Amino acid sequence: MIDERKKPELLIPAGNLETLRTAVMYGADAIYIGGDLYGLRAKAKNFSIDDMREGIAFAHSHGKKVYVTANITAHNQDLSGIRNYFRELKAFGEDRPDAFIISDPGVFSIALEEVPEIEVHISTQANNTNYETYRFWHKLGATRVVTARELSLEEIVELRSKIPHDMEIETFVHGAMCIAYSGRCLLSNYFTGRDANLGACTHSCRWKYHIVEEKRPGEYLPIEENERGTYIFNSKDLCMIEYIPELVKAGIDSLKVEGRMKTALYVATVARTYRKAIDDYFKDPKLYEENKSLYLEEVRKGVNRQFTTGFFFGKPSEEDQIYDHNTYEKAYTYLGTISGEKDGLYELEQKNKFSVGETIEVIKPSGETIQTVVNTITDDQGNEMDSCPHPRQRIFINIGTKLNPYDILRRKE
Template sequence: MKKPELLAPAGNLEKLKMAINFGADAVYLGGSKLNLRAFADNFTDEELKEGLKYAHERGKRVFVTINVFPHNDDLMGLEEYLKKLYDLKVDAVLVSDPGIIMTARETVPELEIHLSTQANNVNWKSAQFWHKQGVKRIVLARELSLIEIEEIRNKLPEDCEIEAFVHGSMCMAYSGRCVISNYMTGRDSNRGQCAQPCRYKYYLMEEKRPNEYFPVIEDERGTYILNSKDLCMIEHIPELVQAGINSLKIEGRMKSSYYVASIVKAYRQAIDTYFENPKEYKFQKKWMDELAKASHRVYYTGFYFGDPNKQSYESSAYIRNYDIVGVVRDYDKSTGIATIEQRNKVFEGDKVEVLRPKDDGFEICLKDMKNEKGEKIESAPSAQMIYTISTSVELKKDDMLIKSKN
């Protein structure tokens, strides 16, 4: 068995570094054009250059999304953009539209192409077709079971890789092929501007009784008939590996740095532990505990085990148990002074948990808080302000401080 790649989202440069530091083998991100997260902090050319340098120096790979379904005017400048990505040495592009694939093959034939999940590949025959068009990797639609994935893997040549989502948000439409957002808000989900109307709260109104709204299902909490749960397959690493999946993908380019770090860390530990001794492998509860801290909706296993009708549920609310409150920028061993960059407001005396890539989390107390001028402060209220604390516990650069909402 070959250890699968762990692929993480990178919504911006900080998240790219977090993903790599916490164990991702590769990241995927949006550049300056033609990606399906138009409202993310997409990378400028300079940020992409820095991100590529950071990743490549550590032996990691970077994939750039060009996964919109372009209209005519979206194609302007496509050749130049592809050449720029190739010159920057991106490791692959994620593409869903045949026209963009054709243009990439003509313009930058050496650039690796991955078929985006937006192309809804749900069978081995289609996967063979795309592979013959020069696609190196097929990102499978989320709507497949493990049995179907195994069959696809067995029918494909060995040099055609398959990638599958294992964690994150799901979509009520076929992997994002949805027109509701465009119809309701004028924002086209297939061009990167989804307004997520599936998360809205809907009522039923009878035409002869205007302004009288009734829940679709009588429930005092309302109803959320289009909402989906969050995918979580961390308890099923052996099944994913045995299905022959080459890359395990985490969703979440719009999610926080804390989300990226904690989810990547848990999956990294689970995958590595399995490969240390597959026959003796046992799932560890601490991994799920880690995933439960990050903001999420109710977890489930998606379509992997043949449960296509269990996706919707009665609430659109996120479960948010922990917040990131700071990132360690420096630690002076001689004085026991840690320099922190604020992420959420904290107070003198607060207990926070330290999250780092390798070790289990541990708790410290914020003591002797001072601002950059060395003045005593009772809290750190300002976004990204720099402050110091005193702690006898040795902290490391880029340690993340998280705090329970309780």
């Protein structure tokens, strides 16, 4: 039987309070979030100071941890603001963040000065590709380092054997892959003036490209002669749900999911599936092996760009790119999350249109999935509606089954 003490943490992203609560309820051990400033997802909704305080308190009340990203490449004008930011978060008291995720040595130094009681984790943006880098950060006071996504499992195993036992390894195991080495990209800045290293990436790598020969301006030549397409930088998404044993045996302490800009449906789908896969493996490895195809089938119900194992088993090849389009594969549409009950009807904020008579699914934090039919929809004044066409409208529904807060409604496409 697997030693329970080695069970890795499941670390799930959240871009707002809704997805943080979802991550907590659907199986995360820890959640990473960003504030309005100093993180690398400036286009995410992110957290105000008040939302951050509320979210951390909610997570802590359920025994979960929260890590806050401050992983920009800071410039001189950023430093005083970062110092004040850390002081604000320290003032949360018992519900302050459990760790900061940092890549910049200057920001790291400020964190040690201002909030020495909060752990510092070193972001993948710091290009952490060898065990000497881990030792370096450990000597300075970091408790955890996030591996560069370019490392193989074999390299991580060697790294684990040559770093202090109390130094933790965090590794991305699911989500979007960046075309640039450890996310260090200038493409967005070059084309649009929006700096990826300051959190404003436009994902220029997902665009369609052609070649123009200088003596034939305006004549666009396809890059791929076999007409497969011209999305030459468009990588598949990472998915390691079928390799939990290998990740555990490599000595990885935290399995990290990418996606702070994703919906609550994505967070719930991925969190509860990885939660079940990890727990099944530690309960009985045979149970995990029997269910592997089911785990993969379930995570495919989230939004993704097809799956790859990235660098874990060697360098990616042309098979790990998507050449003919840059859009996500969307198996299900997010309809809303149940927030309460009133007079036998269940309340939610509508995320996408659905109608009376439609067949939908309910996914629950317990892992249960129910297929049912929408019987009635009413607005907040009690008026019945055939459908709910207005995003973010508060509605009440009857779908012929008992629902609970945090149950999520989805429709198969």
